[in-house]
Amino acid sequence: MPQLYTKPSAVDILRALELLAVRPRTFNDAGDAAQNAQIVHQSGVAQYLTSIISSALAWLDSDELREAIWDAASARLCERSGRTAMPAISRVFKIPMTQDIEFPITLHEPALTSDNLGMKTWVSSYLLSKRLSSLLISASSLLPSTYKNNRPLRALELGSGTGLVGLSFAALWGSAATVHLTDLEPIVPNLEHNVSLNDELLNKTGATVSTGVLDWSIQPGPQPSAEEKYDVIVAADPLYSPEHPKWLVQTIKRWLSHDGDARVVAEMPLRDAYLPQIEDFRQRMHSMGLVVLKEGEEIGYDDWEGKDGEALQVRCWWSVWAWKTGKDQ
Ligand SMILES: C[S@@+](CC[C@H](N)C(=O)[O-])C[C@H]1O[C@@H](n2cnc3c(N)ncnc32)[C@H](O)[C@@H]1O
Incomplete structure (x- = not known):
């Protein structure tokens, strides 16, 4: 130096x-x-x-x-x-489409300030995005098949943050799905920007993506009609306050189609401090009539380092949910 x-x-x-x-x-x-x-x-x-x-x-x-x-x-x-003090960055995430092909999703992450966790991409959204292609391969058993019935599948992402999961979903499903990415009001402008950064990829795949504000703590006016509801709801790392399980589950209840093919696909880090929220989420999903079709745990790495510069492991739980049928009871 x-x-x-x-x-x-x-x-x-x-x-x-x-x-x-x-x-x-x-x-x-x-x-x-x-x-x-x-x-x-x-x-x-x-x-x-x-x-x-x-x-x-x-x-x-x-x-x-x-x-x-x-x-x-x-x-x-x-x-x-540390990552929270970092200036704004842009990064490219490579998401697998098939075993040999992956596509790049470019995301802008503004500098983080106190309460805007959605300005950063979190590890479970990366893991879930990578998992989407295998869910797609087994689509007939895990995800709805409405797109076969003359209309694209309607997908909703809750707490999109920088939008990695929703954008990956859109790129994978292409013209077979419309994907709506949502978050709190301060997060949505960057989310919109990230959609535009990936215009070329989305155009190539024929995907239709929209963004909007959706605050889980607010349950406005009349219930959405059956046509307004979604076939698939995806969410990554959505639980970090005691109210979140209740708010998230009530939002899923409001927006998830009642069709037997409807699915919720979620992934969240199993951080000690938030294990009670995850248990609460599980119980509320069950009470609402949803059952786990498939689940698993996997290891990811945080994008900040431990004291000695080592990668920090994070155990994450992924799950796919559907409405309980007679045979689940
Ligand atoms: C930990 S971040 C995860 C963001 C993104 N899914 C990811 O994994 O990279 C949690 C996200 O939930 C959003 N969120 C928190 N409370 C919310 C609420 N009441 N309604 C809607 N979104 C909320 C935050 O703004 C943030 O984007």
Whole structure:
């Protein structure tokens, strides 16, 4: 690293700061750590960055160069303060379509502020998106077949966040489905932006995607008609407050078609703090008359690191639900 007492040129400092950039993981596997691991030893980096930010950089010619260096050093410092302190990023997620073919979904994630968890893509949405193609292969047993009856399947995503699951669903089903991505009002503009970032892919597959506000805590006016209800509801990582199970299940009740083919497909991380919410969700789904058709657990990796730079494992639970029939009782 160029040391400040040697009065290095702006080009040298900016080049060094570029080398220190930390790219977020893409959840793929623990091996992603290699993508982040700089050849630079991390000890002392924070001190180096702080020394740049606090230096007047008086030997440089222009304020513009000084500003560019301070901005870059601040960004590198933020990147080392955990995912929640990261500046805005865009990333590409590769989602399998068949065993050999995958498609890229591009997502913008604005910088996170206090209560906007939907501005970031969470690990269970990546796992669920990858699982969708295998659900599609066994579609006749796991997902509704209404698209065979002259109308596209109607799918709804609850708590879409950046939209990975809904967009993956749309790209996979193409013209056979219409997909509505929803979240709280502050999250929807970025969600819309992410749909537009994937226009080319969606056009190629013939998918129809829309976005809108849907707040689970509000159950407005009259019930939707049978035509307005959805054949499939998908949700990833939707439970992190005590009210969420009740709100989510009442929203599913309102919007899920009563057809025997209707399905709910969900995936959520089994984080200790939220296990009671998951149990509450299970019980409420059962009480409402839904049963688990298929479920499983799998391991993913958070996109921030442990203290020693290691990948952090997250166990996630996925489930596919349908209305109880006589033979389930
Ligand atoms: C942990 S994030 C998961 C986002 C996305 N599904 C993912 O996995 O990347 C939870 C999402 O639920 C949304 N959410 C929380 N409470 C909600 C509510 N009452 N109504 C609708 N969405 C809500 C948040 O805005 C956020 O987008």
